[in-house]
Amino acid sequence: MPSILIIDDEQGIRSVLKDVLADEGYDVLLAEDGLRGLSLLETNPVDLVILDVWLPNMGGIDVLKKLKTDFPDIEVIIISGHANIDLAVNAVKIGAFDFLEKPLSLERTITVVRNALALEGLRKENRNLKNTLFIEDRMVGESESMQKIRAIIDQSAASDARILILGENGTGKELVARAIHLKSRRAAGPFVEVNCAAIPDTLIESELFGHEKGAFTSAVAQRKGRFELAHRGSIFLDEVADLSLSAQAKVLRVIQELTFERVGGEEKIEVDVRIIAATNKDIQKEIKAGRFREDLFFRLNVIPVFVPPLRERLSDLPFLISYFMEKYKPPKVSEPRTLSENAMRTLEAYAWPGNIRELKNFMERVNIMTEEPVISEAAVAQYLGAMSTERDTARLKEFEHLNLNQAKEEFEKEFITRKLHEHKSNISKTAQALGLYPSNLHSKLKKYGITVERGK
Numbered sequence: 362m363p364s365i366l367i368i369d370d371e372q373g374i375r376s377v378l379k380d381v382l383a384d385e386g387y388d389v390l391l392a393e394d395g396l397r398g399l400s401l402l403e404t405n406p407v408d409l410v411i412l413d414v415w416l417p418n419m420g421g422i423d424v425l426k427k428l429k430t431d432f433p434d435i436e437v438i439i440i441s442g443h444a445n446i447d448l449a450v451n452a453v454k455i456g457a458f459d460f461l462e463k464p465l466s467l468e469r470t471i472t473v474v475r476n477a478l479a480l481e482g483l484r485k486e487n488r489n490l491k492n493t494l495f496i497e498d499r500m501v502g503e504s505e506s507m508q509k510i511r512a513i514i515d516q517s518a519a520s521d522a523r524i525l526i527l528g529e530n531g532t533g534k535e536l537v538a539r540a541i542h543l544k545s546r547r548a549a550g551p552f553v554e555v556n557c558a559a560i561p562d563t564l565i566e567s568e569l570f571g572h573e574k575g576a577f578t579s580a581v582a583q584r585k586g587r588f589e590l591a592h593r594g595s596i597f598l599d600e601v602a603d604l605s606l607s608a609q610a611k612v613l614r615v616i617q618e619l620t621f622e623r624v625g626g627e628e629k630i631e632v633d634v635r636i637i638a639a640t641n642k643d644i645q646k647e648i649k650a651g652r653f654r655e656d657l658f659f660r661l662n663v664i665p666v667f668v669p670p671l672r673e674r675l676s677d678l679p680f681l682i683s684y685f686m687e688k689y690k691p692p693k694v695s696e697p698r699t700l701s702e703n704a705m706r707t708l709e710a711y712a713w714p715g716n717i718r719e720l721k722n723f724m725e726r727v728n729i730m731t732e733e734p735v736i737s738e739a740a741v742a743q744y745l746g747a748m749s750t751e752r753d754t755a756r757l758k759e760f761e762h763l764n765l766n767q768a769k770e771e772f773e774k775e776f777i778t779r780k781l782h783e784h785k786s787n788i789s790k791t792a793q794a795l796g797l798y799p800s801n802l803h804s805k806l807k808k809y810g811i812t813v814e815r816g817k
């Protein structure tokens with residue numbers, strides 16, 4: 362049964378309401394002022410608050426504002442005397458569901474309570490629906506690093522601390538960002554994603570902060586930016602290292618002042634937004650090269666989360682495989698497929714440069730293409746091979762904007778990393794395979810900042 366908190370300093374009102382609502386079957390909690398009411402909410406799940414607008418200590422309107430920011434899901438009904446009806450009207454403007462005038466009509470009280478709870482129920486349903494659409498995969502994996510990530514998600518949920526998620530392509534950064542939002546008190550609010558790499562430099566400011574009509578030629582109407590759309594929710598600045606320096610300066614200002622102006626506008630817009638950022642770039646390198654502001658890095662990196670590449674958490678592989686086998690099980694097959702032992706070995710030895718996204722695509726493909734209930738090494742090799750050719754073509758595109766020297770260096774770095782992995786981080790074997798002296802290999806590792814993990 363829904364539970365209702367009544368906040369009113371008049372003992373008479375509290376007890377009448379309590380009797381009526383308890384008769385209707387609701388759980389009822391009572392508080393004689395706002396502070397006590399708010400502290401009850403910290404420990405008791407409540408669906409609806411009935412709030413006197415005229416209260417000692419903290420006034421009803423202030424309590425309402427606090428409720429709306431800290432517990433946006435809870436509906437609020439205001440009780441007001443005839444003398445302060447304007448306060449009640451104001452309360453509805455701020456977000457109260459409705460108000461009841463004293464002396465209370467019990468019939469009307471019950472109707473308004475029912476309506477408010479119906480709306481609250483709808484919102485909840487809507488939110489649950491949204492959340493299931495929201496996360497396309499649950500976060501699978503039991504490795505130490507996954508457990509650490511889960512712990513950070515739980516710890517950071519209650520606060521508004523900014524989070525910077527680092528990790529290679531396809532490691533699950535976006536999944537982590539969404540999980541943080543959904544665990545936070547902002548879960549009912551918006552989650553607004555901005556792919557900073559995909560928006561051209563000339564448009565990024567208007568994308569982020571919006572623009573006024575006429576701010577530039579194509580600005581035919583006023584438009585809200587992503588920061589404004591994310592009000593009371595979270596903004597996810599994906600590929601944040603790709604922001605231009607001028608956009609970085611603007612973002613830094615929003616963080617410091619919590620206000621901004623739309624492009625071409627004067628009005629200061631205040632937003633309540635939690636920032637979650639992510640990048641697959643080596644951000645230290647970007648800072649050193651002068652492409653990323655160090656002060657912005659410190660502001661964004663309040664809680665760092667590193668999502669390691671799949672090849673460094675191979676203990677997650679079996680869990681991920683059975684999860685995706687289940688997910689992509691063809692309808693006519695009765696049991697999810699499994700892998701032969703050798704097929705499993707092949708997958709373990711593979712470097713997974715596209716990480717979990719690559720594994721996911723691979724599992725989907727295998728399930729569509731093969732008929733084997735136990736998938737063989739040969740089938741695995743065939744589809745992995747096909748994928749790496751496609752990926753290599755895509756990879757070459759990434760070099761397009763580099764000059765030859767930069768492209769060579771990128772390639773060298775990746776090639777060495779792969780060879781190291783192949784030789785289980787054994788320096789002398791890797792050096793031999795590369796035709797280098799170990800000392801030479803060492804200096805290259807240092808140059809590229811490649812760290813060698815032992816005992817893998």
Ligand SMILES: Nc1ncnc2c1ncn2[C@@H]1O[C@H](COP(=O)(O)OP(=O)(O)OP(=O)(O)O)[C@@H](O)[C@H]1O
Pocket residue numbers: 497498499500501502528529530531532533534535536537641681717718721
């Ligand atoms: N631990 C996991 N368990 C299950 N699925 C996962 C996991 N991590 C990632 N995925 C899935 O893998 C795909 C890639 O994840 P995601 O988009 O979060 O990666 P990313 O780090 O943001 O990649 P990119 O840098 O390329 O944007 C998504 O479909 C996601 O649902």
Ligand SMILES: [Mg+2]
Pocket residue numbers: 534535599
């Ligand atoms: Mg991503």
